[in-house]
Amino acid sequence: MSSTDRRPLRLRLVSMAAAGALVVPSLAACSSNQGDQRAYCVNAQNQVVDDSYCDQGHNYGGGLFFLLLASGAFNRGAYIPSGAYYGSRINPADRTARVNAGLPATGRAAGTTIRSGGIGKGSGGGSSHHGTGS
């Protein structure tokens, strides 16, 4: 009744994990979550400008405006201080850099917020207290 050869089933991934040799990234469990990040459109001084300056309609910043991922809320005209942003400024025309930062490759990117912690029992929405299976 089984198509498996009569050999013990040794699952490599399972065995490695059971032996402690498979480390699964666990940002949620160790609370090293970076928190929400918002993509701002800024000038060369990291001053927030209108999101549209980084759009296609403005030639993706034209070399004058950049995308910058930062935590916290900043109004137009505010300067984003060091320590509040992640990585370096991104040329809005650079598709690869946008994708690597988690932003859409094309189209509007300023105004995008990147968040985690919104799915799972630790998110506040799940209701099972002893396993999620059935």
Add this chain to the structure above:
Amino acid sequence: MRRHENGALRPGWEAQIAAEGLVFNNTLTGKGSVSYWREAQYYSLTTAEVDRLASVADTVFDRMLVAAGDHVIERRLYDRLGIPAYAVPAIERSWNEESPSVYGRFDFRYGNHPDLVADDPSLAVPKLLEFNADTPTSLLETAVIQWNWLLGNPAAAHRDQWNNVYDALVAAWSRNLSVLRNRTGRQVPVVHFTWSSLDDSGEDKFTVLCMADAAQQAGIEPVFLHTEDIRLAESDEWVSLDGTSVHPGRFLDHENRPVELVFKLYPWESLAADPFGRTALWNTLQPDGTVWVEPPYKMLWSNKGILAVLWEMFGTDAELSQYLLPTYFAGEEPAGWADFAEKPLLSREGANVRLVSGGATIASSGGPYGSEGMIRQQLATLPDFTGVDGPHHPVLGVWMVDGQAAGLGIRESDGLITDNLSSFVPHCIVDEGTP
């Protein structure tokens, strides 16, 4: 079907099953540490009984559940199942597209032992208790632990087992990915495998790893992630989604790779209610949206309301009704109905179940469910394969892999409700007249 107590204890069996992934074997209870795995006890079934279970499972799936899904969608019975309106487009899209789906587990009441059947002939026929269609567990125990038990325990020497689960999973991943790639043109270079970070027992993690191992055998590159670490890149715009508004968004992993296809051991009804839930459902409708395994339509089948729908559709069918228990949405049962099992629509692991006999509650369990609505299923107490240590009530879990019956896992409880303190008992095939 019989229960045996003459199994041997394999030398070092506890260490062996832990090395094979059953790291969550010991459960602390008021009586101390209890082994979830039964090493020296097992059930046996005949080839004919296994064939019957497989045939009934395939029949329930092919001839009843598919029709029931169509029925719910055509009549828009979502309110009856407690499904929010904003989940409906994703459910219908995934149903119509036959989005990738790998597995599910039927729980059957069955006890084809001559002594038991003499008292209750209905035990000779498998009857559907529920369909764990979205997040079934005991996968590792079924596919791996009991298979290795069969090969290593002298009590089962030279026996066979109904267990094609792992091989069927490998084939299921291969087929589903191939179909998805052909249909959408998406290459899906990696598949993400996820579970909640709050799983402190290891059960969810090792269930997912078992699944990922099968996928890897199918040529898939797995990436592991906690559900809480799934990132949402969300626009500040608003779009409409069936009466509500959501922010459009895309899902990324911890390295900002797009999450194109994700296996989740996390219930859809919980996900839908989570902070990212509405966007997740909206996102499934987009051409480049994340494909979730199991798909959103599993909200129809994993919901216990589907049992009432099945009875409404097939309760008068002479052939098919024999595999069902009369079931109604609470309050719609026949007048004077006094013997039933009351189950919340979304209950898991036996939580908030109440057994009523002669109008009196004979067993009940606590838990967080029930406000979403209930069904009442005719009381059909589980068979009792009494052993030297007392009663044993088995539930037969038939694994459906890619829509076909693929194997059997049996859990038994001392009490009448199979809950998260039940034990997993291996099985083998013993035909009449064989030594």
